[in-house]
Amino acid sequence: VVAGRGVAKRYGAGDSAVDALRGVDLEIARGQFLAVMGPSGSGKSTLMHILAGLDTPTAGSVQIDGREITTASDTELTLIRREKVGFIFQFFNLLPMLTAEENLELPLRLAGRPIDQAWKDELIAAIGLGNRLHHRPAELSGGQQQRVAVGRALLTRPAIIFGDEPTGNLDSKTSAEVMELLRHAVDTFGQTVAVVTHDPRAASYADRIIFLQDGDIARDEGRMTS
Amino acid sequence: VVAGRGVAKRYGAGDSAVDALRGVDLEIARGQFLAVMGPSGSGKSTLMHILAGLDTPTAGSVQIDGREITTASDTELTLIRREKVGFIFQFFNLLPMLTAEENLELPLRLAGRPIDQAWKDELIAAIGLGNRLHHRPAELSGGQQQRVAVGRALLTRPAIIFGDEPTGNLDSKTSAEVMELLRHAVDTFGQTVAVVTHDPRAASYADRIIFLQDGDIARDEGRMTS
Numbered sequence: 001v002v003a004g005r006g007v008a009k010r011y012g013a014g015d016s017a018v019d020a021l022r023g024v025d026l027e028i029a030r031g032q033f034l035a036v037m038g039p040s041g042s043g044k045s046t047l048m049h050i051l052a053g054l055d056t057p058t059a060g061s062v063q064i065d066g067r068e069i070t071t072a073s074d075t076e077l078t079l080i081r082r083e084k085v086g087f088i089f090q091f092f093n094l095l096p097m098l099t100a101e102e103n104l105e106l107p108l109r110l111a112g113r114p115i116d117q118a119w120k121d122e123l124i125a126a127i128g129l130g131n132r133l134h135h136r137p138a139e140l141s142g143g144q145q146q147r148v149a150v151g152r153a154l155l156t157r158p159a160i161i162f163g164d165e166p167t168g169n170l171d172s173k174t175s176a177e178v179m180e181l182l183r184h185a186v187d188t189f190g191q192t193v194a195v196v197t198h199d200p201r202a203a204s205y206a207d208r209i210i211f212l213q214d215g216d217i218a219r220d221e222g223r224m225t226s
Numbered sequence: 227v228v229a230g231r232g233v234a235k236r237y238g239a240g241d242s243a244v245d246a247l248r249g250v251d252l253e254i255a256r257g258q259f260l261a262v263m264g265p266s267g268s269g270k271s272t273l274m275h276i277l278a279g280l281d282t283p284t285a286g287s288v289q290i291d292g293r294e295i296t297t298a299s300d301t302e303l304t305l306i307r308r309e310k311v312g313f314i315f316q317f318f319n320l321l322p323m324l325t326a327e328e329n330l331e332l333p334l335r336l337a338g339r340p341i342d343q344a345w346k347d348e349l350i351a352a353i354g355l356g357n358r359l360h361h362r363p364a365e366l367s368g369g370q371q372q373r374v375a376v377g378r379a380l381l382t383r384p385a386i387i388f389g390d391e392p393t394g395n396l397d398s399k400t401s402a403e404v405m406e407l408l409r410h411a412v413d414t415f416g417q418t419v420a421v422v423t424h425d426p427r428a429a430s431y432a433d434r435i436i437f438l439q440d441g442d443i444a445r446d447e448g449r450m451t452s
C-alpha cells in the first residue's frame with residue numbers, strides 16, 4: 001500500500017550536509033504491521049514523514065495506494081493524505097484550542113466523512129479517555145495527549161497509519177493497550193500500520209521489524225520472538 | 227534539599243473537579259537519586275512542576291533548600307528557580323530560535339554565571355551532540371532535542387535536577403548514556419536528581435523509587451533490584 005524507492009533526504013550542502021536518509025527502498029504490504037527501530041538520529045521520523053507525504057525527499061519516489069506523491073500537486077497531496085493517511089506524531093500535534101473529542105474527530109470532519117459512532121465509542125473505551133473528552137490538550141497529561149493522537153489516527157481508518165513513537169510517553173500498561181488496539185485494527189479490518197518505536201515490547205506486536213542506521217535499512221526481519 | 231508537605235492540586239471545582247494530587251508528603255535528601263513512576267495521569271508531571279516551583283499547589287507547602295516557595299513573591303521564586311533548580315521537561319521546552327549550544331548555555335547566561343568549559347565539554351561528549359551544536363531544535367531529531375534538554379539541566383549543576391521522562395524519546399543505548407550521566411553527577415559531585423520515568427531500566431539507576439497512583443504515593447522503596 002506504500003512503496004518507497006531510493007528515498008533520500010539531505011539537509012544543507014557541502015561539508016556540513018546531513019544525509020538523514022541515503023536511498024531507502026521499502027514496501028509496506030496491505031494489512032501489514034511494521035515496526036521501525038534504530039538509534040536516535042538514524043532517520044526514522046524523517047522516513048515516516050516522507051512516506052506519509054508530510055515531507056518531500058531530496059531524491060527517490062513514494063507511492064501511496066499506487067499514487068506517486070513526489071510529483072503530486074499540493075492540492076492532490078492534501079487530498080491523498082486526508083483520504084489515505086493517519087499519522088500519530090512524536091509530539092502529538094493536537095490543536096490546543098480544541099477539546100480531546102474535537103481533536104479526535106477533526107480529520108473526519110475536515111474530510112466531510114461521517115463518524116462511525118460504534119468505532120468511536122470502542123476507541124474511547126480502549127484508550128481510556130472517557131472522562132477527559134471535554135478537556136483541551138493543556139489540561140491533559142503527556143500520556144493522555146498521546147492517547148488522543150492515537151485515537152485520532154485510528155478513528156479515520158485510513159489506508160495506512162504511521163505512528164512516530166506512539167507509546168513514548170505511556171506507562172507499560174497503557175502502552176500495551178495502545179499496541180493491542182493497533183493490532184486489533186490490523187487483525188479485524190486489515191488496517192495497515194507502521195510504527196517507529198524504541199520499545200522492544202511495542203515492536204513485538206508487529207509482523208515485521210526494520211532497523212535503521214545512519215539513514216539506511218540495516219536489517220529487515222519477521223516478527224520478533226521474545 | 228526538597229520537602230513537600232500536604233501537597234495538593236485540584237483543577238476545576240464541584241463535580242467536574244480533578245484532584246491531580248491529594249496531599250502528598252515527600253522529602254528528597256541531598257545527593258539522592260529518586261525515580262517517580264506510576265500510571266499515565268497519576269500526577270507525576272504535576273508533582274514535579276510543583277516541587278520545582280513551576281506551578282503552585284492548591285494546598286500544602288514546598289521548601290527548596292529551606293526556602294518556602296509557596297509564599298515566595300514572583301521575583302523571589304524566579305531567583306530560587308534560577309539558582310537552585312534544573313528541569314528536563316517532558317517536551318523539552320527548548321527555544322526554537324537558539325542553537326543547541328545556545329540552548330545548553332542559556333540558564334547559566336541568564337543567571338550571569340560563568341560556564342565551566344571542562345564540564346560542558348564532558349557533557350557534550352557524553353550526550354553525543356558534538357556535531358549538532360549549531361543546529362536549531364527544528365533541525366534535530368526528537369531524541370537529539372531531548373539530549374540538549376538533559377545537557378542544559380546538568381550544565382548548571384543546580385541544587386536539584388527534576389527530569390520529566392528524560393529518556394522517553396531515546397533508544398536504549400542513548401537512554402543508558404543519559405541515566406549514567408545523571409548517576410555520574412550524583413556519585414561524583416553529590417547532584418540531587420529526581421526523575422519521572424515509565425522505563426524500569428531508567429528507574430534501576432535510582433537509589434529510591436516512588437510509585438504514584440491517582441495523585442497519591444502508593445509505594446516508596448529503595449533501589450530496584452533487576
Ligand SMILES: Nc1ncnc2c1ncn2[C@@H]1O[C@H](COP(=O)(O)OP(=O)(O)OP(=O)(O)O)[C@@H](O)[C@H]1O
Binds near residue numbers: 139171264267
Ligand atoms: N488544567 C487541567 N485541568 C484539568 N485536569 C488537569 C489539568 N492538568 C492536568 N490535569 C489532570 O491531572 C492529572 C495528572 O496529570 P499529570 O500530567 O501530572 O499526569 P502524569 O502522571 O504526568 O501522566 P503521564 O504519565 O501521562 O505524563 C491527569 O489526569 C490530567 O488529566
Ligand SMILES: Nc1ncnc2c1ncn2[C@@H]1O[C@H](COP(=O)(O)OP(=O)(O)OP(=O)(O)O)[C@@H](O)[C@H]1O
Binds near residue numbers: 019040368370397
Ligand atoms: N532541518 C534539518 N537540518 C539538518 N539536519 C536535520 C534536519 N532535520 C533533521 N536532521 C537530522 O536528520 C537526522 C535524522 O533525524 P530523524 O528525526 O529522522 O531521526 P530519528 O531516527 O527520528 O531520531 P529520534 O529517535 O531521536 O527521534 C538527525 O541526525 C537530525 O539531526
Ligand SMILES: [Mg+2]
Binds near residue numbers: 164
Ligand atoms: Mg524521531
Ligand SMILES: [Mg+2]
Binds near residue numbers: 141142270390
Ligand atoms: Mg507527565
